[in-house]
Amino acid sequence: MRPELLTEFAPLFFPRSLAIIGASSDLRKYGGRFLKALLAFGYQGQIFPVNLQEREIFGLKVYPSVRDIPQEVDLASVNVPAAAVPGTVAECLAKGVKGVEIFTAGFAEAGPEGQRLEADLQKFTGQGMRLIGPNCFGIYCPAGGLTILPGADFPRESGHVAFISQSGGLAARIGHLALGLNLRFSKLISYGNACDVNEADLLEYLALDPETHLIAAYVEGVRAGPRFFNLLKQVALRKPVLLWKGGLTKTGGRAVASHTASLAGEESTWAAVFRQAKVIKVNSLEEIVEVALAFTHLPENLGLRLGVVGGGGAISVAAGDACERAGLQVPALSPDIQEKLKKGLPPAGASFRNPVDLGSPFPSAALLRSALETVAASPQVDVVVIDQIILSGRRFYPFGGEGDSEVVGIPIKIKERFGKPMVVIFPEIPTKVEHIDLEIEQRQARDLYLAAGIPVYYTLDQGVRAIAAVARYYQARQAEIVG
Amino acid sequence: MRPELLTEFAPLFFPRSLAIIGASSDLRKYGGRFLKALLAFGYQGQIFPVNLQEREIFGLKVYPSVRDIPQEVDLASVNVPAAAVPGTVAECLAKGVKGVEIFTAGFAEAGPEGQRLEADLQKFTGQGMRLIGPNCFGIYCPAGGLTILPGADFPRESGHVAFISQSGGLAARIGHLALGLNLRFSKLISYGNACDVNEADLLEYLALDPETHLIAAYVEGVRAGPRFFNLLKQVALRKPVLLWKGGLTKTGGRAVASHTASLAGEESTWAAVFRQAKVIKVNSLEEIVEVALAFTHLPENLGLRLGVVGGGGAISVAAGDACERAGLQVPALSPDIQEKLKKGLPPAGASFRNPVDLGSPFPSAALLRSALETVAASPQVDVVVIDQIILSGRRFYPFGGEGDSEVVGIPIKIKERFGKPMVVIFPEIPTKVEHIDLEIEQRQARDLYLAAGIPVYYTLDQGVRAIAAVARYYQARQAEIVG
Numbered sequence: 001m002r003p004e005l006l007t008e009f010a011p012l013f014f015p016r017s018l019a020i021i022g023a024s025s026d027l028r029k030y031g032g033r034f035l036k037a038l039l040a041f042g043y044q045g046q047i048f049p050v051n052l053q054e055r056e057i058f059g060l061k062v063y064p065s066v067r068d069i070p071q072e073v074d075l076a077s078v079n080v081p082a083a084a085v086p087g088t089v090a091e092c093l094a095k096g097v098k099g100v101e102i103f104t105a106g107f108a109e110a111g112p113e114g115q116r117l118e119a120d121l122q123k124f125t126g127q128g129m130r131l132i133g134p135n136c137f138g139i140y141c142p143a144g145g146l147t148i149l150p151g152a153d154f155p156r157e158s159g160h161v162a163f164i165s166q167s168g169g170l171a172a173r174i175g176h177l178a179l180g181l182n183l184r185f186s187k188l189i190s191y192g193n194a195c196d197v198n199e200a201d202l203l204e205y206l207a208l209d210p211e212t213h214l215i216a217a218y219v220e221g222v223r224a225g226p227r228f229f230n231l232l233k234q235v236a237l238r239k240p241v242l243l244w245k246g247g248l249t250k251t252g253g254r255a256v257a258s259h260t261a262s263l264a265g266e267e268s269t270w271a272a273v274f275r276q277a278k279v280i281k282v283n284s285l286e287e288i289v290e291v292a293l294a295f296t297h298l299p300e301n302l303g304l305r306l307g308v309v310g311g312g313g314a315i316s317v318a319a320g321d322a323c324e325r326a327g328l329q330v331p332a333l334s335p336d337i338q339e340k341l342k343k344g345l346p347p348a349g350a351s352f353r354n355p356v357d358l359g360s361p362f363p364s365a366a367l368l369r370s371a372l373e374t375v376a377a378s379p380q381v382d383v384v385v386i387d388q389i390i391l392s393g394r395r396f397y398p399f400g401g402e403g404d405s406e407v408v409g410i411p412i413k414i415k416e417r418f419g420k421p422m423v424v425i426f427p428e429i430p431t432k433v434e435h436i437d438l439e440i441e442q443r444q445a446r447d448l449y450l451a452a453g454i455p456v457y458y459t460l461d462q463g464v465r466a467i468a469a470v471a472r473y474y475q476a477r478q479a480e481i482v483g
Numbered sequence: 484m485r486p487e488l489l490t491e492f493a494p495l496f497f498p499r500s501l502a503i504i505g506a507s508s509d510l511r512k513y514g515g516r517f518l519k520a521l522l523a524f525g526y527q528g529q530i531f532p533v534n535l536q537e538r539e540i541f542g543l544k545v546y547p548s549v550r551d552i553p554q555e556v557d558l559a560s561v562n563v564p565a566a567a568v569p570g571t572v573a574e575c576l577a578k579g580v581k582g583v584e585i586f587t588a589g590f591a592e593a594g595p596e597g598q599r600l601e602a603d604l605q606k607f608t609g610q611g612m613r614l615i616g617p618n619c620f621g622i623y624c625p626a627g628g629l630t631i632l633p634g635a636d637f638p639r640e641s642g643h644v645a646f647i648s649q650s651g652g653l654a655a656r657i658g659h660l661a662l663g664l665n666l667r668f669s670k671l672i673s674y675g676n677a678c679d680v681n682e683a684d685l686l687e688y689l690a691l692d693p694e695t696h697l698i699a700a701y702v703e704g705v706r707a708g709p710r711f712f713n714l715l716k717q718v719a720l721r722k723p724v725l726l727w728k729g730g731l732t733k734t735g736g737r738a739v740a741s742h743t744a745s746l747a748g749e750e751s752t753w754a755a756v757f758r759q760a761k762v763i764k765v766n767s768l769e770e771i772v773e774v775a776l777a778f779t780h781l782p783e784n785l786g787l788r789l790g791v792v793g794g795g796g797a798i799s800v801a802a803g804d805a806c807e808r809a810g811l812q813v814p815a816l817s818p819d820i821q822e823k824l825k826k827g828l829p830p831a832g833a834s835f836r837n838p839v840d841l842g843s844p845f846p847s848a849a850l851l852r853s854a855l856e857t858v859a860a861s862p863q864v865d866v867v868v869i870d871q872i873i874l875s876g877r878r879f880y881p882f883g884g885e886g887d888s889e890v891v892g893i894p895i896k897i898k899e900r901f902g903k904p905m906v907v908i909f910p911e912i913p914t915k916v917e918h919i920d921l922e923i924e925q926r927q928a929r930d931l932y933l934a935a936g937i938p939v940y941y942t943l944d945q946g947v948r949a950i951a952a953v954a955r956y957y958q959a960r961q962a963e964i965v966g
Contacts, residue, residue: 033880105842150880169795169844173871173910180913220800246797251813252804255838259800284801286942312652314729317703317742318767321735330734355738359588361652388656397516397633427656428911428941430663433926436919443916458911459769 001234005205011098012130012197013187014144015075016045019066019097021088022079023049025057030103030149031079032057037152043145048073066095075099075146077138082106085134086120093124102133103149108193109135109260118195125196135260136192137168140175140185143211148190151175159184160213161292162206164199166191166220166246166260170285174216177289180443182450183296186211193260198223200231207235214295216242216288220256229273236278237480240295240473244282245270278476280469287465293455294466295473298421302471303382305329306464307375308355310387310425311363316355319387319460326464327472330354331380344370354381361390362397365406372410376418383467386411387425387460391445408445412452423467424449428458484717488688494581495613495680496670497627498558499528502549502580504571505562506532508540513586513632514562515540520635526628529554549578558582558629560621565589568617569603576607585616586632591676592618592743601678608679618743619675620651623658623668626694631673634658642667643696644775645689647682649674649703649729649743653768657699660772663926665933666779669694676743681706683714690718697778699725699771703739712756719761720963723778723956727765728753761959763952770948776938777949778956781904785954786865788812789947790858791838793870793908794846799838802870805943809951813837814863827853837864844873845880848889855893859901866950869894870908870943874928891928895935906950907932911941 024032035049039058048069049062056062063069066076066088076097078088082104092100107118118134125131132138137148142158150172161183165171168190175188186209189202199219206212215235222228235241247256248267274281282288306328308319323330333341333354341352344367351357356371363371368389376384391408415422426446431438446456457463507515518532522541531552532545539545546552549559549571559580561571565587575583590601601617608614615621620631625641633655644666648654651673658671669692672685682702689695698718705711718724730739731750757764765771789811791802806813816824816837824835827850834840839854846854851872859867874891898905909929914921929939940946 037880152880167795167797167800170797172795176912177910180915180918218797220797246800246804249804249807251807252800252802254815255799255803255834255836259797259834259840283804284942284944312650312655314650314653314701314703314742316738317650317729317735319735320738321729321732321766324732324734332737351738351742353738357742397520397635427660429659430926430929432663432930433923435663436923436926439922440916440919443913443919446913447915459767461767 001204001208003208005201006208009099009130009205011074012101012132012139013141013146015099015146017048017071017074018043018045019048019050019063019069019073019076020079021050021066021076023051023057023062025054034077034079034103034149037147037149040152041145041147041154042156045074045145046071066091066097069095073097075101078102078104080104082114082117082134086117089121089124089131093127093129097129100129100131101136101138102131103136103138104133105135107134107195118193121195131196132189133192134195137171137190139190140171140188142185148172148175148188151188153179155179155184157184158186158211159296160211161185161296162187162189162209162212162215163288164189164191164202164206164215164217164219166194166199167218168192170218174285174289177285181289181293181456182447183289183293194223200224200228203228203231203235207231207238212239214240214242214292216244216282216292218244218246218285220246220260229277232273232279233277237477240280241278242280242282242288242291243274244284244288278473278480280473290457290462290466291469294423294470297453297455298383298467298470300474302421302467302474304468304471305331305380305382306385306467307333307378307381307383308385308387309358309371309375310355311358311361311389315387316351316357319355319385322460322464326461326468328464328468333375333378333380337374337378340374341371344374355387361388363389363407365410368407368410369414372414373418376414376420381420384414384420384422385425385463385467386422388427391441408448411454412448415452415454422454423463424454424456425460425463426456426458484687484691486691488684489691492582492613492688494557495584495615495622496624496629498582498629500531500554500557501526501528502531502533502546502552502556502559503562504533504549504559506534506540506545508537517560517562517586517632520630520632523635524628524630524637525639528557528628531556549574549580552578556580558584561585561587563587565597565600565617569600572604572607572614576610576612580612583612583614584619584621585614586619586621587616588618590617590678601676604678614679615672616675617678620654620673622673623654623671625668631655631658631671634671636662638662638667640667641669641694642779643694644668644699644779645670645672645692645695645697646699646701646771647672647674647685647689648701649677649682650701651675653701657768657772660768664772664776664939665930666772666776677706683707683711686711686714686718690714690721695722697723697725697775699727699765699775701727701729701768703729703743712760715756715762716760720960723763724761725763725765725771725774726757727767727771761956761963763956773940773945773949774952777906777953780936780938781866781950781953783957785904785950785957787951787954788814788863788865789868789950790816790861790864790866791868791870792841792854792858793838794841794844794872798870799834799836799840802838802868802943805947809947810955811947811951816858816861816863820857820861823857824854827857838870844871846872846890848893851890851893852897855897856901859897859903864903867897867903867905868908868946868950869905871910874924891931894937895931898935898937905937906946907937907939908943908946909939909941
């Protein structure tokens, strides 16, 4: 680990000034949209648009070249045609720019001419100026006021999740996926063809970065294989690392070449990496978000024993199956706790052993409170999972006679009182537009739970997979450190 | 197969008159809610509420006993306490009622006393009157005007999907899950403890039922094992059968006993069933809905070769991986078709081989049309999958300069013109309530696609799994019939 990386990469993440080369007042152009996005996001440093034709863009003075900028430039973003990129980067080097993000595509991923252009870029590396890209979306770093193009609406608040992505589109998608789930990032980095800064550099930087507590990565092929694999082992002992390796199949591997000009590599090599390192293997962006949400809200000493409370719909059977498949336990509650539950629960249609089935997905506040209290107090339970409690009886009983608005707040109160980790499963119900009010109700409740540190999932399978990932990671790390 | 089952079960599904024993004007009571739900649903036959205390409920004349009803009663629904059920069923038999659905719980699933009560019920079987339940939600059959309790808002239109469920809650949930996806049912049957009509009877009936084209089942334990397994083999050659076996794990199996008083059975026995029969194994309600949606919209001769068109976000790599894992093919398009695509697509950031990456998730209508035309016309492609085309650029570019409302309609026009099966992947983006307008936009588009016979999925994994289930089922059936 090289602590000096923190200083070396600072201009990329926390630039005091920023040149946008290829800026435009035309919002159909990438350079125009990027400048607009940065202004909307509220970047606080100095912005210098660079463009040969225009004099002023969105109220900012325009410079014909980066060399004409009278002040120091920490970071330059490059949005000019591929053929003009090497010349532009040469000017940046001459100007003393410290970091460059090259958004332009059409390099090694695009055939022989692009390969020649990318080889040209290599000439500018190793001289102190660090390059991100080409063929990327660059960097989102809220603490530095920096965002990527499709991220004008990304949150200004920082979080502790970092995402390294060889794909720019995925960096954009994860930001939007995470928005409504209140998942916050320290850094999102789309690094594309990695002509200079590569996946290993970024992994090392994020391992050192105090703002980052969890590192997720989407990797198609690695530039610095042995170093990357070796780093993975070390870093995974410090911070959870979620790795999505794209192109592990033949079909996917074939696509890797034309996407980021990488070699997808052997499935067996990667299988060994996942076996040897404490790296958590994921297979989609949704899974990254699900698992990151669990790491964000659940504690380090998480146990494997679940207490599941739900209502009807075979939840006891389905939850039992799902938990065991994920490697979690659903221990039978002790006889005295079952007796306690029996007192509060309706005699028929309910189940007390664990999973606890309240007999109906619309329990009264009193019934839900009493069942959750009993389960949360049980010493056999490490995590409480609430499954399929439907907030609005209106969905099922549209003629009225139903509804206990107090129900929504119960899980939060129980979590506060007993201090036990809790997870809520809210099934996604694809209502038509005329019933969007039910959806709104559910999203408002989700916001409340997330704010109270309770991760929320659409399906039980997603929820238990995420819980299992957290519990198993900390157990394995503990075993490694102790052993 | 016994064609006489169609006549024998007719009173259960198409009753001309219906007694609701335990009806009430009190909407806190189950019998009150059920009557209200039937009225809201619009049952067209005669309804006779039965209750000792009341004289009139919701404008209907009330009878003190089923024997006091002056007309014939096809079906009786029983909502009285467990101890009173055997006496009530005896009265039904004496009255000549043809079918009885017993909603009351507290039988074999609830201990020794309940077991005795259930043994009492057995005495009334085999005398011409058929019993559904106890411990169930009964029957939803839109053609018969019948619904289950949490199904007052279920559609009045019929469809071709039938669902048999040992769990009432799951029958309710699937109806609501399917509502917004325009999935329509012939019958939903919650059969609970199966004291008379069991899973094998229902499977046989649905195999014969001309309205039913696909049968899905949630089964915890079987009453008539050898007959059921033998039927599965036969029926799966006639109609697709999706089977979710609850309680295959130890934990889930333990829960089965207290849920429906069944024996979950050996995992190895079930593994053999899935191997020998052409039955499609599913593991959740969501999966049933996903696969049923694909069977509803995709043709019988479906091929395994996908043409995937999407925009950015590593879709070419991720789609290649997901398709190969699901056993589908993504053949490289022929050189002339790739050339054609190249003409329409931006030079950089795009990929033409298949999956086809348009370079951006917000293509113009012209770009999307041209790419889809080329892929749909390709003889190497059996199914066109549209992945991650985001309808609203507003989500990513909130400052404007984006948007081509024509895009939404393009897939429908291409499907009509080329007649090729098509599937759309719409990622679920958990927006906050203040951006619910984006969600509304997406749901409106989903309605349009579903109406045009294009199934819509949240994730690529779900979509390709559903396509693979359809293609593989018809291939295996063809092989069996031919072989």
